[in-house]
Amino acid sequence: MMMNQSSPLLTASGLTKLYGNRLGCASVSLELAEGEVLAIVGESGSGKTTLLNLLSGRLTPDSGMVSYRMRDGITRNLATLPEAERRFLARTDWGFVHQDAAQGLRMNVSAGGNIGERLMGIGNRHYGHIRAIASDWLERVEIDTSRIDDRPTAYSGGMRQRLQIARNLVTAPRLVFMDEPTGGLDVSVQARLLDLIRSLVADLGLAVILVTHDLSVARLLSHRILVMKSGAVIEAGLTDRVLDDPQAAYTQLLVSSVLAA
Amino acid sequence: MSAAPAYNFAYLDEQTKRMIRRAILKAIAIPGYQVPFASREMPMPYGWGTGGVQITAAILGKQDVLKVIDQGADDTTNAVSIRAFFAKTAGVEGTTATEKATIIQTRHRIPEAAMQDHQIIVYQVPLPEPLRLLEPRETETRTMHALAEYGLMHVKLYEDITRHGHIAKTFDYPVEVAGRYVMAPSPIPKFDNPKMDDCPALQLFGAGREKRIYAVPPYTKVVSLDFEDHPFEPTKFDHPCALCGSTASYLDEVVTDDKGGRMFVCSDTDYCEKRRAEGHHGHLYGGEDMPLEAAE
Numbered sequence: 344m345m346m347n348q349s350s351p352l353l354t355a356s357g358l359t360k361l362y363g364n365r366l367g368c369a370s371v372s373l374e375l376a377e378g379e380v381l382a383i384v385g386e387s388g389s390g391k392t393t394l395l396n397l398l399s400g401r402l403t404p405d406s407g408m409v410s411y412r413m414r415d416g417i418t419r420n421l422a423t424l425p426e427a428e429r430r431f432l433a434r435t436d437w438g439f440v441h442q443d444a445a446q447g448l449r450m451n452v453s454a455g456g457n458i459g460e461r462l463m464g465i466g467n468r469h470y471g472h473i474r475a476i477a478s479d480w481l482e483r484v485e486i487d488t489s490r491i492d493d494r495p496t497a498y499s500g501g502m503r504q505r506l507q508i509a510r511n512l513v514t515a516p517r518l519v520f521m522d523e524p525t526g527g528l529d530v531s532v533q534a535r536l537l538d539l540i541r542s543l544v545a546d547l548g549l550a551v552i553l554v555t556h557d558l559s560v561a562r563l564l565s566h567r568i569l570v571m572k573s574g575a576v577i578e579a580g581l582t583d584r585v586l587d588d589p590q591a592a593y594t595q596l597l598v599s600s601v602l603a604a
Numbered sequence: 605m606s607a608a609p610a611y612n613f614a615y616l617d618e619q620t621k622r623m624i625r626r627a628i629l630k631a632i633a634i635p636g637y638q639v640p641f642a643s644r645e646m647p648m649p650y651g652w653g654t655g656g657v658q659i660t661a662a663i664l665g666k667q668d669v670l671k672v673i674d675q676g677a678d679d680t681t682n683a684v685s686i687r688a689f690f691a692k693t694a695g696v697e698g699t700t701a702t703e704k705a706t707i708i709q710t711r712h713r714i715p716e717a718a719m720q721d722h723q724i725i726v727y728q729v730p731l732p733e734p735l736r737l738l739e740p741r742e743t744e745t746r747t748m749h750a751l752a753e754y755g756l757m758h759v760k761l762y763e764d765i766t767r768h769g770h771i772a773k774t775f776d777y778p779v780e781v782a783g784r785y786v787m788a789p790s791p792i793p794k795f796d797n798p799k800m801d802d803c804p805a806l807q808l809f810g811a812g813r814e815k816r817i818y819a820v821p822p823y824t825k826v827v828s829l830d831f832e833d834h835p836f837e838p839t840k841f842d843h844p845c846a847l848c849g850s851t852a853s854y855l856d857e858v859v860t861d862d863k864g865g866r867m868f869v870c871s872d873t874d875y876c877e878k879r880r881a882e883g884h885h886g887h888l889y890g891g892e893d894m895p896l897e898a899a900e
Contacts, residue, residue, distance in 0.1 A: 449759070453763060463755040463762065470834050492767070
């Protein structure tokens with residue numbers, strides 16, 4: 344799906360980030376094609392979230408660069424993009440799903456307002472249209488549309504996470520960053536959310552960069568996996584290959600430590 | 605001139621006035637942009653118009669005629685004391701007549717009489733940042749202004765419609781100035797918002813505590829934010845003024861007894877007095893209780 348353009352959607356080369364003397368992320372390079380789901384796995388403190396923040400422009404790398412193929416087909420270095428364009432990109436062509444939905448939502452604004460914010464941000468000024476689109480998205484993420492005027496504070500954890508996803512997808516982004524989207528949810532809610540993410544990703548042809556420590560999430564959603572340890576990528580490859588035939592010693596340990604996945 | 609010798613003309617020293625004038629010039633050059641300035645301690649509490657007073661002091665000349673209103677009235681404490689302050693420190697002539705004034709310092713209202721092109725209207729502003737209640741970080745609101753990211757303002761209006769069925773904001777209603785900056789028009793009622801658009805007078809806004817000055821130059825486009833299907837509507841009243849019978853002015857509700865009695869009168873006292881002098885009467889001032897349509 345949507346793989347007609349040959350150049351990658353996002354390219355990172357030599358990304359390095361130091362926190363003082365400590366290494367956040369060391370010389371990571373990767374490419375992401377349109378519609379591809381890439382999982383970044385590893386233990387806590389391995390640099391997964393640092394890498395995600397570097398890729399999404401939320402952190403500035405000490406060295407290395409990230410470039411992105413814009414909607415007009417021109418690939419540009421994100422570091423040289425003016426701030427206005429970078430922020431516009433981040434709220435139209437990108438999405439960011441936080442582990443804690445409270446970080447990605449406006450908790451004192453109704454669900455409809457949360458979904459509508461991006462639309463209003465790009466100049467939609469028709470209340471009726473915004474509301475209709477918000478209602479449509481609530482349906483797509485399986486939230487009862489009668490709850491459109493409720494604040495996320497009145498939502499359960501799973502519903503908040505689905506609302507956050509709807510809020511991000513309303514501008515039809517091509518790339519979504521997800522930081523442990525199913526973390527902190529109980530198992531049945533997790534399964535339903537994963538199901539939803541998988542079908543949305545397939546339907547919309549989204550490219551996703553997914554950070555998770557849960558190998559079963561990675562197996563279910565991703566096409567490719569990067570395994571990180573101590574800030575470096577120690578193994579990369581197709582998901583099934585990495586999980587079924589791990590090469591690096593650490594990956595073998597990681598895979599074998601999963602209880603009957 | 606009757607200025608007390610202990611003070612420089614108009615209280616502030618000349619260097620301070622220069623600094624404020626520079627901020628004002630910058631504000632006029634970038635309509636709606638909040639210019640930071642080194643706000644001084646004034647001999648009055650914050651919230652009483654320290655920003656407005658500093659602007660007035662910086663632009664005041666000996667020939668100026670000063671009018672000060674508070675909620676439209678010339679005779680309230682704030683208005684009287686600021687007028688007395690400048691009478692003492694600058695010896696300028698004070699007035700209550702809108703037409704005679706060259707500088708009008710105001711809190712919460714724009715006078716009903718049409719502004720003229722030789723006048724300057726100075727607003728006292730408590731909260732200059734229209735995005736503040738939505739976004740608490742100053743760094744973030746500055747970036748949002750710089751990049752004209754005003755979607756959040758509409759989220760607030762969206763919430764109003766969702767909760768109340770209409771945009772419930774009735775004062776300090778956000779406006780877009782000259783097609784660029786979103787600005788808080790100080791706590792004037794939204795009834796006054798249309799008067800800011802294409803206004804012949806220069807409009808200056810001073811926030812003393814927040815240390816910001818901003819401006820709307822004469823004849824500048826000022827648009828109240830709204831949705832296409834929920835357009836901006838100024839407040840309308842069901843009654844004419846009980847004293848002068850005006851149906852075109854902003855009215856205050858005054859409780860007259862402890863039995864639920866109340867009257868609606870013009871908040872602009874100068875406008876109301878002039879109309880009564882011209883022979884207009886409301887039902888509590890020698891007139892008849894007329895229905896709204898027939899009142900004018």
